[in-house]
Every structure is written in C-alpha cells, then in structure tokens.
Amino acid sequence: MCADTPDYKDTIFLPETEFPMRAGLPQREPEWLARWERIGVYDRLREKEGRAPFTLHDGPPYANGHLHIGHALNKILKDMVVRSQQMMGRDARYVPGWDCHGLPIEWKIEEQYRTRGLNKDEVDVVDFRQECRKFAEGWIDIQREEFKRLGVTGKWEKPYVTMDYHAEAVIAEEFMKFLMNGTLYQGSKPVMWSPVEKTALAEAEVEYHDHTSHTISVRFLVQGSNWMPPLVSSEDPGTMTPEWARIQEELKGVSVVIWTTTPWTIPQNRAVCFNPEIAYGLYEVGSVGENSTARPSERLVIADNLAETIFKSARVVDYTRLRQVEANELAGLTLAHPFRNLDGANGEWDFGVPMLPGDHVTDDAGTGFVHTAPSHGDDDYQIGLKYNLPMTWNVMEDGSYRADLPLFGGQQIITPEGKEGPANVSVIKALHRAGALFAKGKIKHSYPHSWRSKAPLIYRNTPQWFVAIDRPVGDGQDDYGTTIRQRALTSIDQLVTWTPRTGRNRLYSMIEARPDWVLSRQRAWGVPLTCFVKRGAKPTDPDFLLRDPAVNARIRDAFEAEGADCWYVAGAKERFLGGLHDPEAYDQVFDILDVWFDSGSTHAFVLRDREDGSADGIADLYLEGTDQHRGWFHSSMLQACGTKGRAPYRGVLTHGFTLDEKGMKMSKSLGNTIAPEQVVKEYGADILRLWVAQSDYTVDLRIGKEILKGVADSYRRLRNTMRFLLGNLKGWDASEAVAPTEMPELERWVLHRLAELDTEVRRGYAAYDFQGVFQKLFNFCTADLSSFYFDIRKDALYCDAPDSLRRRSARTVLDLLFHRLTTWLAPILVFTAEDVWLSRFPWDEGSVHLEDMPLTPADWLDEPLAQKWAAVRQVRRAVTAALEVQRTAKAIGASLEAAPVVHVGDEAALAALRGLDFADICITSDIVVTGDPIPSEAFRLPEVPGVGVVFEPAEGEKCQRCWKILPDVGSHAHPATCARCDEALG
Structure with a gap:
C-alpha cells in the first residue's frame, strides 16, 4: 500500500469475540460444573410446569471401583437422552443410583480380613455387614464425582442406593409378594456354583473364558435288556422270539461309549441318553496302536457320524461296522455303572444305568451318547425329572466330594485357590482300573468362570429358593398372562420399544428358554430372604412356608426403620413371629437374595415411591450394555412381571462394549485400557462425549x-x-x-x-x-x-x-x-x-x-428454492475447482483476482443463476454466465456435467477496503474504493 493510500481497516466490521479458539476444556470444565451446581440447573428445570414427564431409570453401577470407559459410555448416553428430551419440551428426570449388596463387595472385605489374618466366619455378621456398607459408601462418593465430571446431569445430592433402609424394606416387601402369590418354592436342582466363593451364581455373574478340560470316552457295559414288542412272541409273551434271543446274545459284552469333558461327574451318573433321530452302529475293534486303551475284538455302540473321530482318539488302527443299532434296541438296554464291582467301591455304584431318549443329544461331537448326572447339569436335571432319576449329594459347597464317598471322598474338584483339584485325574485313573476308559485327551474350550474370583464354576445340586416362572401367579393381574414367563414374553412383544430392534430377539429367546429363577445366595451382605419355614415340614407340604401378611408387615416396618441388619440380630425370629405364631415351630431363612433381585426391584422404590419417579411406576427408558439382556433388563422384567404383571419399562436401549483401536477387548494385562479420567485430563469431557456421539453405539465401539x-x-x-x-x-x-x-x-x-x-x-x-x-x-x-x-x-x-x-x-x-x-x-x-x-x-x-x-x-x-440452490451450488463447485487450478499454477493468489466465464449447458441450471450475483456467490470480482457452447479449452469437473469454466483475470483496480478488483475503483469520493464501499463509508 502506498503511503498516500487511505487505510480503511478500522471501517471494516471484523468479527469480535472473547470466545477463544483454544477451548482449554480440562481446565475450564470444572468451573461450569460448579456454576451449574450453584445456580441449581437440574432443580430449576423441574420447576417448569405443564411438561409431559420423561423418566430414564438408571441401571445401578456397582459401588466398588473407579470408572472404566464402559461406565463413561453408558452415563454419557443416558445424559444425552435426558438433556435432549428436556430441551424438546419434556420434564426429563434422572435419578442416579448404585447397586451396593452382593458378592463383589463381600469378597473385597473378605480379602481385607485375610490380609489382617481374620476369619470372616468368626466375625459377628452384623459387624461384617457394616464393613460392607462403609466400603460401598466410600465408592459411591468417589464414583459420583467421577460421573459428574463427565457433565452428567441428575439428582446427584439424592441418588437411590440399594442399601438405603427404605430400599431394603421395599426389596424385602417385593420378595414377600412372591412368597404370597404362590411362585416361591424351595427346590433341589443343579445351579451354577462357585467352589471358591461357596455360593450359587446367577447367569449374569458368569463370564466365559478359554479353559483346558480333560476329555474321556467311557465304556458303559450292557448289563441286560428289557425288550418291548414286537421282539416278544405274540403267541406266548413269556417266550423269546428267535430275534429277541439273537439280539440278546449279540449284545453280550457290548459297551455303549459316552464322551464327557467333566470326568468328576462320572460318580454321579444315573443314566445314558441317546437321540432316536441319530444313526448308531455296532462296531468291532480290529487292531490297535501303541498305548491304546481300546481292546481288539471288543464291540461298541457309537453314532455313525462320530465313529471315525472316536476310534482315532483311542488309537484304533482299524475297525468294522457290524450293523445298525435301532432306537428301540437302545431304549431297552440297561447298562452297568463303570465303577460297579470296582475294589473299594463298597457297593456305591451297584445299580443299573438306564438308556433314555433325549432331544438334547447330538452327533456334532462326542459319541452320540450323553452321560447323564441329574445333579450336575440342566439338561441332565430335566431328564431326571422326566424319568424320576435319583439326585446325588456327592459334591460339597467347597467343591470337594463328600468325605464318605468311596474311592474319592474329600477330593477337590476346584481348589480354594480356583485351580483344578485331584478329582478329575482320580476318576480317570479309577475308570482305567475298572477297564472302562476307552480314550482320554484334553480340549481347550469356552468355560464358565466367576466374574469376581475368575475361577472355574461347576454345576452343583443344592437346595435353593426359586421363583417358578411357569406357575400361575395368584395376584389377579392377568392382562398380559397368568405366569411370569407369559407376562414377560407378552411385554417384550407388545409393551416395549427396542433400540436396536435386535434387543427384542435377544431377551425374548432368553426368557423363552430360561429355567426358574434362583433367588438365594449363601452369603452375608445383602437383603435376606425374609421368610420362615415350618420345622419338620417338607418343601412340598402346603404349610411349609409361613404366609402371613401381619408377619410381612412387621418385617417391612422393621427394615424401614433399621435396615436389613435387624434380620440378623439375636431374637429376630421372636420379634417377627411373637404373638402371631410359635417361634419354636419355625426356622428362619438366612440366605440372601440374588443382587439381581435388588436391582430388578428398583422400579418399586425409585419409579413408584419417589416424587421424581414415574406416576405409573413405569420408566420410559432403561439404557444399558448388551450384557444386561441377561442382567438388569432380564431381572427387572421377571421381578416386575411377578409383582406388577408387566414390564417396568416402555423402552430399552442397548449399547455395545468398548474396544481398543485394533478392535481388541480392553485388558489391564494387555495395557490397552483407557480410563475416562485420562481422556478428561488430556482433552476434556466434551471430547469424550463427542466420541460417544460420533460412534455407532449399537455395536462395539473403538x-x-x-x-x-x-x-x-x-x-x-x-x-x-x-x-x-x-x-x-x-x-x-x-x-x-x-x-x-x-x-x-x-x-x-x-x-x-x-x-x-x-x-x-x-x-x-x-x-x-x-x-x-x-x-x-x-x-x-x-x-x-x-x-x-x-x-x-x-x-x-x-x-x-x-x-x-x-x-x-x-x-x-x-x-x-x-x-x-x-x-x-x-x-x-x-x-x-x-x-x-x-x-x-x-x-x-x-x-x-x-x-x-x-x-x-x-x-x-421452501423445496423449490432448495432445488434451485442445489443447482447453483453444483455450478459453483465447478467454478471453485477451476480457480483452484489457477491458484496452484500461481496465475492468481486469491479468487477475487478472477472474472471467469461460466458456460452452462443445462437450461434449468442456467435459469437458476439468472438474477443472482453469481460473482458474489463464487467470491470473484466479476463473472460472466452464458449458455454458449463450452469451448474446448474450458475447465470441466467430471462430477458436474454440462458446465465449463474459462479463466479470465478481473479487470480494474483493487478496492482497498473490500479487495475486489473492479473497473470503478478510484472514481468515487473515497479514494481507492468501489461504489459499495464508498457508500458504506458515507
């Protein structure tokens, strides 16, 4: 600029703001948090009248550690829901909550005890529970501040906590509804059991890891037969037909071969199952390899599809298929238990093992026959119920065999440290001594583990308390079905909106196939099963359970005033029964409720009981990770269907898990975890929130x-x-x-x-x-x-x-x-x-x-206007691209130095440009738009057909105020300005 050229910089209206380019979020975000708390934003929103309520019910996180990135994802999603609903005109309430009872906290306190050389069983149970309470309180305070730091709004000063006295009273009250409506019963059946923690576990407390198990193929020798018609002579039913006699002779010395990955369950075997739809063959072993436990010339029954694999595992060199074995032949067989007549067995296994049909048997793996121990597996248990098989009680709570079990008494299946005990190997050795071991090996497969101790689990037959989900609920709330299962399935299909829709299928299939709900846990920290059983009565007796509303009311009132600890104080039974029933005639139950019953009951003490709950006790939305289909969504559905008659939610949203950038599961051992605190410290919480918003939460997030x-x-x-x-x-x-x-x-x-x-x-x-x-x-x-x-x-x-x-x-x-x-x-x-x-x-x-x-x-x-400007923007794209070519070639430094000629072949596009200041739109000093044919030298953009741009430099002088190059610059009152700027300067 020449010395005598005016400086118009101060006449231009340049942007002016104190809003900084650099956000400084990690330092500044806490100031806004403090400000929101000071001005009471959440409560002021509640004062807005005439708004339809929207309630997102918080699935309670567990109060036992710092937040991980999955917590952040979950809470940020919830916050986005609540805030967006509020800003769209709803009264969007959010009461944060915490799950406080149960094994993880109890386990932590036990670890502290062990460190101090204390034995939990020697400590007063109320004192122990108080320590658990203090532990949870400490983590609630820590987690609350960590959640707030993420910018999550809610009633933080008054959350719901499952260990509050009112919550414990309502949980007990909800349990007693099952007591009164006829669905509660005590039964003995196999449940997932942790020998390390000495308690039953819910499916939601189980995680699956790779585990190496023993595999064994075991001979069950044919002991006898009970052939049914038509193999018996029609003329003389007491006489063998020739066919009957031939088969009887043919099957002498034959063994049915089973395969299992749990050798320790063989002592509990009570049947062998087959599938009538599977093709079985009678095979004879030829020669065998070195160290084979197979025997030349022995005859075996195996599924045809699996014979080759089984013989290979037993090092059988060659074999012959003699004939097909029909289902009605198998159904008539009785087998000998492998330990029958074994030295030291003391007659423990001197019984016949029946062969029974079962749809659960497949020929995908194994031998096509399933060894059946009703006390140690659900399929086995169901077969046992159907055919009245005896249950066994051979495995104790610590995962050892009962002390007086012959051959194996006291041996551990799983040690207290969570390792494999000697039981499997001992059983395999005993099978070998008995001549029953056909083959052995090992397999690496997915196996259930405790999510807390990480130790392997077993199925174990124990007396537990169950809710029957197929028994009619005697409460008269039958709009959606008469049983819990019916109500749940109807709710899933008719009452709930699923985001994404696949959540519906997942929960439906789980509830459709699930067994009765195991409520009891053999622990100390939680809400007890507040019931009494008649001394000397059997669980099947009609008066086994005490059902008295007056007793229930006493319990509820006591819990409301003192919390659940009052159940464990000396004289509790007399307090609750005295004057109503003879305390000596009843035993008090001390098992505690599954913590999923606690969280499943939150709809009652949060949605129903709080002023900021929901008028009908039903939430508009439950929002958790996909694992909660078998967790909170599931338990809440069962619990509410048993007490309310329907689902406690109208909508369910599920999100995926968090992975590292390579798609690997986050693990401390891999060093690929990212803590929310780390992201907030480096970038600020808004960056974490933006990551959530940018991601597809319906799948796993990286x-x-x-x-x-x-x-x-x-x-x-x-x-x-x-x-x-x-x-x-x-x-x-x-x-x-x-x-x-x-x-x-x-x-x-x-x-x-x-x-x-x-x-x-x-x-x-x-x-x-x-x-x-x-x-x-x-x-x-x-x-x-x-x-x-x-x-x-x-x-x-x-x-x-x-x-x-x-x-x-x-x-x-x-x-x-x-x-x-x-x-x-x-x-x-x-x-x-x-x-x-x-x-x-x-x-x-x-x-x-x-x-x-x-x-x-x-x-x-204005759709016509939008279509017009879509055409304008397309032509502008071609012009901008053409000018970029000139800029790259250094023919111009800025677009204002250009006055291109734009050839537009499309009549509609040409019409759209008429009447517009297209030079202004293209940020050029001048422009010519023409419908003339496109010259060969014109620039063309392939994705904008019918448009050609010929570059021309702008003519005139540069306006020293707006920098446009125009012919009229210098001809106005204000030196070196164009007409527009001259007028603006006045």
Whole structure:
C-alpha cells in the first residue's frame, strides 16, 4: 500500500469475540460444573410446569471401583437422552443410583480380613455387614464425582442406593409378594456354583473364558435288556422270539461309549441318553496302536457320524461296522455303572444305568451318547425329572466330594485357590482300573468362570429358593398372562420399544428358554430372604412356608426403620413371629437374595415411591450394555412381571462394549485400557462425549489415541463455526432483524435448511440416534455454513453498510443459527454449548441448559428454492475447482483476482443463476454466465456435467477496503474504493 493510500481497516466490521479458539476444556470444565451446581440447573428445570414427564431409570453401577470407559459410555448416553428430551419440551428426570449388596463387595472385605489374618466366619455378621456398607459408601462418593465430571446431569445430592433402609424394606416387601402369590418354592436342582466363593451364581455373574478340560470316552457295559414288542412272541409273551434271543446274545459284552469333558461327574451318573433321530452302529475293534486303551475284538455302540473321530482318539488302527443299532434296541438296554464291582467301591455304584431318549443329544461331537448326572447339569436335571432319576449329594459347597464317598471322598474338584483339584485325574485313573476308559485327551474350550474370583464354576445340586416362572401367579393381574414367563414374553412383544430392534430377539429367546429363577445366595451382605419355614415340614407340604401378611408387615416396618441388619440380630425370629405364631415351630431363612433381585426391584422404590419417579411406576427408558439382556433388563422384567404383571419399562436401549483401536477387548494385562479420567485430563469431557456421539453405539465401539485425535479435530471445526457466529453477532440488536420474506434468496435457503434440520434433529434425538444427529449437524456446520454460506457472506458482514438489507439479513440468520445450533448441540457438547451461550449472554443465573430447542416455523421450508440452490451450488463447485487450478499454477493468489466465464449447458441450471450475483456467490470480482457452447479449452469437473469454466483475470483496480478488483475503483469520493464501499463509508 502506498503511503498516500487511505487505510480503511478500522471501517471494516471484523468479527469480535472473547470466545477463544483454544477451548482449554480440562481446565475450564470444572468451573461450569460448579456454576451449574450453584445456580441449581437440574432443580430449576423441574420447576417448569405443564411438561409431559420423561423418566430414564438408571441401571445401578456397582459401588466398588473407579470408572472404566464402559461406565463413561453408558452415563454419557443416558445424559444425552435426558438433556435432549428436556430441551424438546419434556420434564426429563434422572435419578442416579448404585447397586451396593452382593458378592463383589463381600469378597473385597473378605480379602481385607485375610490380609489382617481374620476369619470372616468368626466375625459377628452384623459387624461384617457394616464393613460392607462403609466400603460401598466410600465408592459411591468417589464414583459420583467421577460421573459428574463427565457433565452428567441428575439428582446427584439424592441418588437411590440399594442399601438405603427404605430400599431394603421395599426389596424385602417385593420378595414377600412372591412368597404370597404362590411362585416361591424351595427346590433341589443343579445351579451354577462357585467352589471358591461357596455360593450359587446367577447367569449374569458368569463370564466365559478359554479353559483346558480333560476329555474321556467311557465304556458303559450292557448289563441286560428289557425288550418291548414286537421282539416278544405274540403267541406266548413269556417266550423269546428267535430275534429277541439273537439280539440278546449279540449284545453280550457290548459297551455303549459316552464322551464327557467333566470326568468328576462320572460318580454321579444315573443314566445314558441317546437321540432316536441319530444313526448308531455296532462296531468291532480290529487292531490297535501303541498305548491304546481300546481292546481288539471288543464291540461298541457309537453314532455313525462320530465313529471315525472316536476310534482315532483311542488309537484304533482299524475297525468294522457290524450293523445298525435301532432306537428301540437302545431304549431297552440297561447298562452297568463303570465303577460297579470296582475294589473299594463298597457297593456305591451297584445299580443299573438306564438308556433314555433325549432331544438334547447330538452327533456334532462326542459319541452320540450323553452321560447323564441329574445333579450336575440342566439338561441332565430335566431328564431326571422326566424319568424320576435319583439326585446325588456327592459334591460339597467347597467343591470337594463328600468325605464318605468311596474311592474319592474329600477330593477337590476346584481348589480354594480356583485351580483344578485331584478329582478329575482320580476318576480317570479309577475308570482305567475298572477297564472302562476307552480314550482320554484334553480340549481347550469356552468355560464358565466367576466374574469376581475368575475361577472355574461347576454345576452343583443344592437346595435353593426359586421363583417358578411357569406357575400361575395368584395376584389377579392377568392382562398380559397368568405366569411370569407369559407376562414377560407378552411385554417384550407388545409393551416395549427396542433400540436396536435386535434387543427384542435377544431377551425374548432368553426368557423363552430360561429355567426358574434362583433367588438365594449363601452369603452375608445383602437383603435376606425374609421368610420362615415350618420345622419338620417338607418343601412340598402346603404349610411349609409361613404366609402371613401381619408377619410381612412387621418385617417391612422393621427394615424401614433399621435396615436389613435387624434380620440378623439375636431374637429376630421372636420379634417377627411373637404373638402371631410359635417361634419354636419355625426356622428362619438366612440366605440372601440374588443382587439381581435388588436391582430388578428398583422400579418399586425409585419409579413408584419417589416424587421424581414415574406416576405409573413405569420408566420410559432403561439404557444399558448388551450384557444386561441377561442382567438388569432380564431381572427387572421377571421381578416386575411377578409383582406388577408387566414390564417396568416402555423402552430399552442397548449399547455395545468398548474396544481398543485394533478392535481388541480392553485388558489391564494387555495395557490397552483407557480410563475416562485420562481422556478428561488430556482433552476434556466434551471430547469424550463427542466420541460417544460420533460412534455407532449399537455395536462395539473403538477408542484410542488416534481416534481421539480425530474427534478433537471434528471438535475444533465445530468450535470455529460457533466462533464465527459469535464474532459476527457482536452488538446485535433485535431491531436489526429482517423478516424472512424480505431476505435475499441465500438467507431464505439457510432458513429452509434450518427447518429441515429441526425436523431431523428432533426425530433423531427422539430415536436416540445421536450419531445421526451429530453427523447432520457437523455436515451442516462444515459444508453448508463454513464452506458455503459463511464463506460467501463474510464480504457482506465485513464490508456492507450496517443498515444494508443484505448485512442485516445475514446477521438475522446468524442469530437464528446461534439459538438453534447451541441448543441442538447442548445435549452432546454440554460444556462447549455453555461456553458459547455465556459468551453471548453472560447472565449470572443463565444457562443454555435452561433453554428449550426453539420452535422453527414450518413456512421456512421452501423445496423449490432448495432445488434451485442445489443447482447453483453444483455450478459453483465447478467454478471453485477451476480457480483452484489457477491458484496452484500461481496465475492468481486469491479468487477475487478472477472474472471467469461460466458456460452452462443445462437450461434449468442456467435459469437458476439468472438474477443472482453469481460473482458474489463464487467470491470473484466479476463473472460472466452464458449458455454458449463450452469451448474446448474450458475447465470441466467430471462430477458436474454440462458446465465449463474459462479463466479470465478481473479487470480494474483493487478496492482497498473490500479487495475486489473492479473497473470503478478510484472514481468515487473515497479514494481507492468501489461504489459499495464508498457508500458504506458515507
């Protein structure tokens, strides 16, 4: 610039804002948290009247450790739901909660005891429970602050806690409803058992890991037969037919071969099952290899599809299939137990083993025959019920055989340290001595483990308390079925909306096939099964359980006042029964409830009982990870169907698990875990929240350093959009506003896009599609605004006169954009939206989170205008690309140095450009639009057919105020300005 050229810099309306480019989120977010707490945002929202309630019921996390990234994902999703529903006009309540009872906390206290050399069993049970309570209280305080740091809103000062006295009273009361409605019973059946923790486990407390097990193939020698017609002579039923006699002779010395991965269950064998649909053969062994336990010439019955595999495992060199063995032949066989007549067996196994049909038998693996121990597996148990097989009690709570079991007494299946005990090997050796071992090996497979001790589990027959899910519930609430299973399946199909839909199928199939609910646990920390049984009565006796509403009321009132500890105080039985029943006639039950019953009951003491619950005791949404189909969703469904007659929720949302960037499961041993605290410290909670919003939560989500860098880049681009709005709204006054009908087309096109987005954003938030909402808003901010509208209108905003229609229209649109973008983004970027809002409205008591999403007039929609501007933008793309070629070739330094000629072959596109200042739209100083044929030298963009651009330099001088190159520059009152700038300067 020459010395005598005027400097017009101070006459330009450049953006002005204190909103910083660098967010500084890790340092600044705690300030906003403190501010929200000070002004009471959550409670002030509750004061808004006339709003339909929306209740997201919190699935309680467990109070026993710092948060992991899965916790953060879960709570952030919940917060996005609550905030978006609130800002769309609902009264969205969120009461956070904690699960406090159960094995994990008890296990921690036991570990502390062991470290101090104490024995838990020698400590007063109430004192022990108090230690568990203190432990949970400490972690609740820690986790509460960690959740709040993520920007999660809620009733933090008054959460629900399952160990509160009222909660314990209601849990007991809900249990006693099952006592009274006839579905509670005591039964003896195999349950998943942890020998290390000495308790039954629910399916939700089980995780599966690779485990190496022994495999054995065992001979069960045919002992006799009981052939049914037509193999008996029709003329003389007491006489063998020749066929009968032939088969009887043929099967002498034949063995049926079973295969199992649990050798320790062989002493409990009471049957062998086959499938009538499977083809079986009678085989004779030929020669055998070295160290084979097979015997030449022995005859065996094996499924045809598995014979080759089994003989190979036994090192059989060659064999012959003699004939097919029919199902009716198998059904008539009685086998000898492998330990029959074994030295030292003392007659323990001197009984016949029947062969029974079973649909659960397959020929996918094994031998086609299933060794059946009714006390140690559900399929086995069901066969036992059907055919009245005897149960065994050979395995004790610590995973050892009963002391007086011949051959194996006292031997451990699983040691107290969670390792394999000697039982398996001892059984294998005994089978070898008995001549029953046909083959052995090992297999690596998925096997159930305790989620707490990580030790392998066993199925064990124990007396437990169950809820019968197929027994009619005697409560008269039969709108959705008469049994718990019927009510649950009906609820799943008719009453619940599933996000994603696959959640419906998962829970339906689980409940459709599940057995009765095991309620009891043999532990100390939890809500006891508040019931009494008649001394000397059998579980099948009608008066076995004491059912008295007056006793139940006493228990409930005591728990309300003193908590569940009062059940364990000396004299408790007399307190609850005295004056109503003879305490000496009853035994008090001391098992505790499955913790899933606790959390399954939360609908009663949270949704039903709290003022901020739900009027009908039903939540609008339950939201947890996919593992909760067998956990909280499942237990809540069963519990409520037994007490309310239906599901306690109208909607269920499930999300996936968190993985590292390579798709690997996170593990401390692999060193690939990412703690929420770590992300918040480096990037801020809003970046973590944006990661959640950018991800498809319906599948497993990946997170890592590179992914977070990409999220941070997206965040910066959004932040720049908001900064542009703030900078160009400096000094905005409502008197500037222009009515939409008076605005230029470009502004009306932006209003059209806002109307479209308003529908899409609301629909997306209503469907919990946060990824879809974010993508639409991000694309709008970057493609429609930053790269198009803002780019075009910068010139008018900076250089037009303050009262020009174009500038006022643009500022009006920026104001409308501000209110919508801040509220649309607020449920996701809670801190940044507040930062943006307070940068413009720094009121002491204000917050974007007290606002609703503004209503957007439907008449802003203008489809013909939108189609026109879609065509305009396509032609602009070709022009922009052509100028970029010239810039790269250094023919020009900026687009304002160009005045291209644009050839448009499409008549509709050409018509769309008529009447527009296309030079302004393309950010050139001049432009010529023509329908003439496209010259051969014209630039073409393949994806924009029918458009050619011929570069021409702009003619004239450069305006020293707006930098456009125009012929009229220098001919006005203000030196070196164009007509527009001269007028703006006045």
